Amino acid sequence: MPPEEISKNPEKKQLGHSSRHLRITDFELMRTLGTGTFARVWLCRFANPAPQDRDKVFALKVLKKVDVIKLKQVEHVRNERDVLAAVAGHPFITTLITSFSDETSLYMLLDYTPGGEIFSYLRRARRFPVATVQFYAAEITLILAYLHEVQFVAYRDLKPENILLDVDGHLKLVDFGFAKYLPPIQQQTSADNHPITHAKPSGEHPEPQASGAGVTYTLCGTPEYLAPEVIRNTGHGTAVDWWALGILVYEMLIGQPPFWDQNPMRIYEQIVAGHIRFPTSQPSSQGHRPSLHVPRAARDFILALCKTDPTQRLGHIAGGSKRVMEHPFFDGVNWDDIYYRRKRGPIIPRVEWAGDAGNFDEYPDPIEGEESEGGRGRYTDDLRAEWEEAFKDF
Helix, strand or coil: CCHHHHCCCHHHCCCCCECCCCCHHHEEEEEEEEECCCEEEEEEEECCCCHHHCCCCEEEEEEEHHHHHHCCCHHHHHHHHHHHHHHCCCCCECCEEEEEECCCEEEEEEECCCCCEHHHHHHHHCCCCHHHHHHHHHHHHHHHHHHHHCCCEECCCCCHHHEEECCCCCEEECCCCCCEECCCHHHCECCCCCECCCCCCCCCCCCCCHHHCCCECCCCCCHHHCCHHHHHCCCECCHHHHHHHHHHHHHHHHCCCCCCCCCHHHHHHHHHHCCCCCCCCCCCCCCCCCCCCCCHHHHHHHHHHCCCCHHHCCCCCCCHHHHHHCCHHHCCCCHHHHHCCCCCCCCCCCCCCCCCCCCCCCCCCCCCCCCCCCCCCCCCHHHHHHHHHHHCCC
8 A cells, every 4th residue: 555545534444443343253263473461462264254265364462451451551552553553554564454352352453474573584594684684674664754754653662573574575563562653742732722842740851852753751662672762761752763773773784782781771871872883703704694794884874873862863863764765775775666565575484375373483372261361360340440441442
């Protein structure tokens, strides 16, 4: 779907709407694709499919209401559903087909991406050739450009585990649990139509954000990928995603992130200091692995994305994503070819049939009858009375 069509007439879009008719019994749960603190993702298919639907499979994200409430994730879950509904149709973002709910659980029915996590391929290869990294970085750049500049959404959890490969080797960004709508400051007004300046309760003012973007203060994300402004709690916006792209490109080229320690606090100290070092190794004689030599354009790209001052960060400075796309690291890239997926990806996953789950790790089945993924009790009448209204959009 062309980018200008995704956000046009959302009420007419066939994807992302809530269903009042679907039930969990309409699906056959085949196997677990992944688990989290309060969610489980299943590979599923219709329990009684029509002839034309017999080969269709889906990913079904199941969230137990009691877990969502007790882990204080209600806002995150609502944000995830709303953002996925808004972006449904983008070629490199998982597609929310519909959502529904029952007495104890929330469900998001998504397209199934059978190639598995890019993390698995990186772990096996250790590092990727520059051309492979360029291809993936280009697709991610188009994702971020759309999220930031069309939807005003900060993704806030970019990492290899949240990037899947489809059958043609293209990326699909998944898990929008930390995504947040951050409208431009000039669009945000108080009840009396006075602009909201986002001063912190203490009276401190947030770090200025380029492009008039909104800010938030929630600490979320994976330690190695957190931007300095998140750690400093000075207010952050969409610039955090460009920082994370720089970290991701580094990890794909080098084989490990630039900031690492067993102690997360030391990782935070390294990030705030912002000193990125590149290996000095010369090209390796090992034919099966790309060399550790990092071209100048790639180094410059990483350093431009990983500026500790978000107002100086590539992608967030004047020109936005256009400046990212014009960087020498992307020399030779045809952006229309990237968006319209005219070429297959550099890594083609092995997929034997539509429901092949061989590219995903195996997980134990949940305990039958449990209302919680983590033994957090039942969704009681008291909880229902207090929280059911928050889940009505499902």
